[in-house]
Amino acid sequence: MTKSLIKKIEKYTENWHWDKKSKKYAFEMGKFLFRFMDYIDELNISEKTKRKHKDNVYLIGSFEAEYGYNDNFSPKNLEGEPNFLYEFKRKVSNTKYAVQSYKSTWKKLDRYIKSCADNKIQCNYCGARIGEISERTEEKVTAIYDCKKCVYNYCDQCSYETKEENKKVQKCLRCENIIEKVC
Numbered sequence: 001m002t003k004s005l006i007k008k009i010e011k012y013t014e015n016w017h018w019d020k021k022s023k024k025y026a027f028e029m030g031k032f033l034f035r036f037m038d039y040i041d042e043l044n045i046s047e048k049t050k051r052k053h054k055d056n057v058y059l060i061g062s063f064e065a066e067y068g069y070n071d072n073f074s075p076k077n078l079e080g081e082p083n084f085l086y087e088f089k090r091k092v093s094n095t096k097y098a099v100q101s102y103k104s105t106w107k108k109l110d111r112y113i114k115s116c117a118d119n120k121i122q123c124n125y126c127g128a129r130i131g132e133i134s135e136r137t138e139e140k141v142t143a144i145y146d147c148k149k150c151v152y153n154y155c156d157q158c159s160y161e162t163k164e165e166n167k168k169v170q171k172c173l174r175c176e177n178i179i180e181k182v183c
């Protein structure tokens with residue numbers, strides 16, 4: 001990890017701790033949430049929605065730091081149903097739109113943890129996981145996508161990148177559908 005990234009994470013989490021132990025927790029959680037935000041950046045959604053998700057990520061981190069009561073950080077601590085709804089409604093916003101958006105960030109986070117956090121997901125076509133060499137092209141796999149039509153995961157080597165309306169998209173080799181990045 002670069003020094004500038006460490007500094008960024010420290011700054012991001014500076015209000016999330018009060019002693020040595022909570023500082024370590026906050027930093028580990030920050031490190032993980034930064035990776036999650038990189039993942040959000042690559043999703044096929046509008047810039048506005050990305051910003052909204054990132055605002056919610058900060059809130060999720062701060063709620064977990066304050067009310068989570070966990071000793072050591074693991075992505076598992078943030079897995080599952082939307083949490084800290086009471087705190088969100090009381091401290092941030094009670095509008096339907098804001099609550100909906102907050103819940104949708106939790107859902108994205110849960111999905112990310114379940115499939116990506118421990119590199120569990122693999123290409124259903126060539127079997128490779130991220131970082132492994134695909135037998136199909138003998139190149140390193142850097143991303144996994146989901147084809148909703150085929151109900152199949154494909155790595156970047158078993159699908160192809162193209163442009164549509166000036167935007168980069170990944171497409172399924174089998175059905176030509178646009179596929180969505182999972183990890």
Ligand SMILES: [Zn+2]
Pocket residue numbers: 123124125126127128134136154155156157158
């Ligand atoms: Zn593959």
Ligand SMILES: [Zn+2]
Pocket residue numbers: 147148149150151172173174175176177
């Ligand atoms: Zn397909």
